Amino acid sequence: xxxxxxxxxxxxxxxxxxxxxxxxxxxxxxxxxxxxxxxxxxxxxxxxxxxxxxxxxxxxxxxxxxxxxxxxxxxxxxxxxxxxxxxxxxxxxxxxxxxxxxxxxxxxxxxxxxxxxxxxxxxxxxxxxxxxxxxxxxx
DNA sequence: GCCAACGTTGGC
DNA sequence: GCCAACGTTGGC
Numbered sequence: 408x409x410x411x412x413x414x415x416x417x418x419x420x421x422x423x424x425x426x427x428x429x430x431x432x433x434x435x436x437x438x439x440x441x442x443x444x445x446x447x448x449x450x451x452x453x454x455x456x457x458x459x460x461x462x463x464x465x466x467x468x469x470x471x472x473x474x475x476x477x478x479x480x481x482x483x484x485x486x487x488x489x490x491x492x493x494x495x496x497x498x499x500x501x502x503x504x505x506x507x508x509x510x511x512x513x514x515x516x517x518x519x520x521x522x523x524x525x526x527x528x529x530x531x532x533x534x535x536x537x538x539x540x541x542x543x544x545x546x
Numbered sequence: 547g548c549c550a551a552c553g554t555t556g557g558c
Numbered sequence: 559g560c561c562a563a564c565g566t567t568g569g570c
Contacts, residue, residue, distance in 0.1 A: 414568095440553075523567080524552060526567085
């Protein structure tokens with residue numbers, strides 16, 4: 408089981424839109440970055456991820472699950488780009504902001520804190536557990 | 547709205 | 559294959 412973080416801008420794709428897709432989930436399409444794509448290629452069915460809102464909100468608002476492994480991105484004919492499908496699992500009772508992550512010494516090495524521009528990121532098991540705790544989410 | 551950081555493109 | 563120019567992202 409691996410853990411990930413999916414970054415989205417609320418005006419492009421919000422948590423509410425993700426939740427509205429229900430069990431069927433939705434393609435995490437539109438990624439045009441090799442690093443981010445490579446992360447998605449490594450994802451397995453059932454892997455969990457955080458849903459992070461960039462720009463205005465800058466916080467982790469929910470938990471998502473990978474419900475389809477990497478496949479061609481339907482929004483382009485370019486065979487280089489692939490994506491996974493994810494579905495909403497649960498909202499975080501208390502959203503965890505970027506500020507909180509930066510203020511937490513144990514998250515100093517987190518990709519979210521250090522490489523702000525990567526839109527799909529790996530999360531370690533320790534980081535996952537800590538952020539769930541900070542967010543009041545007990546699984 | 548600005549700007550730093552980063553990725554990508556294209557000329558040589 | 560290098561590197562300058564350019565575009566985009568995202569925090570502030």
